[in-house]
């Protein structure tokens with residue numbers, strides 16, 4: 001599968017969720033997917049930091065040939081005050097990686113997405129592991145974009161569980177509800193890998209410590225960059241483990257049989273109330289009948305084979321870091 005990874009990587013920003021970068025490593029170390037590019041979106045951290053973190057990672061992995069583009073710096077709607085405050089509060093976060101400023105086309109991920117997909121109709125899929133701002137903006141800018149895509153495999157949303165950024169909403173969709181709404185209305189071939197399955201995955205500090213013992217530069221960087229996040233997790237949820245949200249979404253692109261998918265009609269809550277950014281999934285037929293949605297617009301993941309996912313992640317990411 002030819003893919004473009006749309007991501008908000010914070011591995012390299014102190015206090016940011018480092019998880020996207022594991023998903024990028026998984027993709028680059030998996031023959032089932034061919035990474036055509038990495039596009040950066042606002043989210044975990046401002047895209048200016050995400051771009052610098054991805055630039056550092058690709059250099060560390062000796063994969064600088066992979067096209068890297070910076071995309072949207074803010075959510076689609078300027079009225080999303082809390083979401084914009086989230087970014088402003090993180091603009092000053094300390095960087096482990098050096099800040100790098102893209103020039104010219106490198107700062108235009110949306111054009112890269114449009115040009116790549118329209119030049120290869122039906123061939124290129126997106127694995128989105130951050131908010132959907134870049135993808136939705138591409139859909140708004142080029143009417144034929146959605147129809148020319150292969151699939152969109154999204155880390156995002158909830159089908160039947162509580163949110164993480166709020167009781168109602170998962171972070172990626174919450175950070176740009178309008179963008180998620182545009183994508184769910186687009187008619188594209190959507191797979192939603194939400195918290196229902198992502199919260200069953202875990203990465204624990206000792207696993208990172210062990211792979212850092214290999215003494216590689218990559219291992220040392222990963223260890224240094226994840227330590228603060230493990231502490232934040234411990235303080236927040238009491239469990240010193242992080243969820244491998246984005247790596248699971250990437251794993252679904254590599255091996256869809258890892259999850260059980262159900263056809264659903266998913267609609268977004270784009271009001272300004274406490275449930276803003278919630279994905280409402282009608283994956284039970286009676287729900288679609290009651291609420292007048294005979295059609296479906298996405299496949300949602302409801303179960304995951306955690307053992308098989310863990311084995312894939314261990315062999316293609318942790319063992320690789322240890323010996324990279």
Ligand code: RIB
Nearest residue numbers: 017019044129171172245
């Ligand atoms: O809600 C989980 C998502 O938010 C993941 O993509 C994680 O990287 C954060 O961006």
Ligand code: CA
Nearest residue numbers: 008020129130
């Ligand atoms: Ca992410």
